[in-house]
Amino acid sequence: MTDIGEVFIKHLGLIGQLSDEDKDALLSIKGEVRDLQRGEDVLKVGDRPSHAVVVFNGLLQRYTMSPQGKRQIHSFYLPTDAPCLETLHIVVMDNTLGAVAPSRIGLVPHPELFRVMDAHPKVLALIWRETLIQAAIFREWLMRNSQKLAHAQMAHFFCEIMTRARAAGLAQDDTCDLPITQEDLGDTLGMSTVHVNRTLMMLRAAGMVEFRGGKLMALDWEKLVEIAEFDPTYLHLRP
């Protein structure tokens, strides 16, 4: 599936309702399809983008690098997610969007989006809403990384990914793809690779979760949610 409109319909449908006219308008959106290799960046710090992005498959990351070369990952974008909608109103990128795994994306020209939003207020409202939900996720990550212990942090992250994957129809049973390394996980949670490894083994030994070879398996979802104190409200998904 490489139709930008379809992805928007699916993604925005998770957080609100679209009329048939809105959907038709979204389907009229034209953009460029592009393949990315692992580690390749699309939008970089300082860029003035003229496109937003949608993810067809693979996995994207949003991150910043500190002067000493430390990376902080701010978000992951699963297939059907639409990163960088904020570029519609933020001129200069203060972070970088890239592929963590080989990915296929769509580049959506801003004018196309403005055209649809101008004629369809509900689409504008939902796209705005999507950017606000991203902000809510940043807040949750701030809380998670600031005050949870390593194992609870990690459990919380896994809960979020699994919940989002399920909502997007990307999970089978209690399994979903998460093609990242332990180093990526460390740069997400703000902990060293060594500690990521040890924490991961604890969760594994406790029979809660298996994360290996880019696959995430929730072996005991209830327990995972419990130690993570995971409450999905902040994702603002439609019930």
Add this chain to the structure above:
Amino acid sequence: MTDIGEVFIKHLGLIGQLSDEDKDALLSIKGEVRDLQRGEDVLKVGDRPSHAVVVFNGLLQRYTMSPQGKRQIHSFYLPTDAPCLETLHIVVMDNTLGAVAPSRIGLVPHPELFRVMDAHPKVLALIWRETLIQAAIFREWLMRNSQKLAHAQMAHFFCEIMTRARAAGLAQDDTCDLPITQEDLGDTLGMSTVHVNRTLMMLRAAGMVEFRGGKLMALDWEKLVEIAEFDPTYLHLRP
């Protein structure tokens, strides 16, 4: 100054340009003025707000409480800031907005804002932009709390507050108000009160910054910026 329109003009003026017509429209906004005591909340978790907020004076905080009663502060709002614009498109509050210090605020009915935004696309664009800048700040806080050492974290926070206060015309020389306790600071940076105290004394002893009695004084701004690795780009202020 308790005119909501004037505050919006000032605040949005920091991040973009408004035409005279836009300004007139903003001045037509009517809302309720309210005084808050220290510790009083305006919008709570689970609320479905019908108003946004502007700060006339004092200081507001946005925060969440963990099940064990740990507080994470996500933002501070200085006078002229407009918190909770995101309630325009996010139905349910997943966090709480309250006063850290005695404050005077304006409650801005959503319909008033929609009325102005419908007729003035530039106002809509700037309000949207404002919510996106909030998100950029959350990202920076995530990075700060995840990978900086205590003293660098604190320096970074002080740099941000000072920069925002200066931009809003709230600072004299290298001094501005910051009416929070060391405990508040701890709940912001995700560290214990004891450690806040010790870190604060280090910065003080190093002659970089003085924070006492609700006043923040940058004694050596250059050095503060240096150890914080502070780069104000993420605030997206107009040059």
Add this chain to the structure above:
DNA sequence: CGGCCGGTTGATAACGCTCAAATGCGGTGG
């Protein structure tokens, strides 16, 4: 004057980092 809140100080322990090395594993070339 007494109480309360915020700030300060000390001692101890937990958590997570760093450095360093070893293991496993998939892919490539001989």
Add this chain to the structure above:
DNA sequence: CCACCGCATTTGAGCGTTATCAACCGGCCG
């Protein structure tokens, strides 16, 4: 098919940062 290489994961040991607990100080307000 095997040897080798590079990358990710795993393991060990020692250290540093920060948390926790507890007590004390000092100012402000009733």
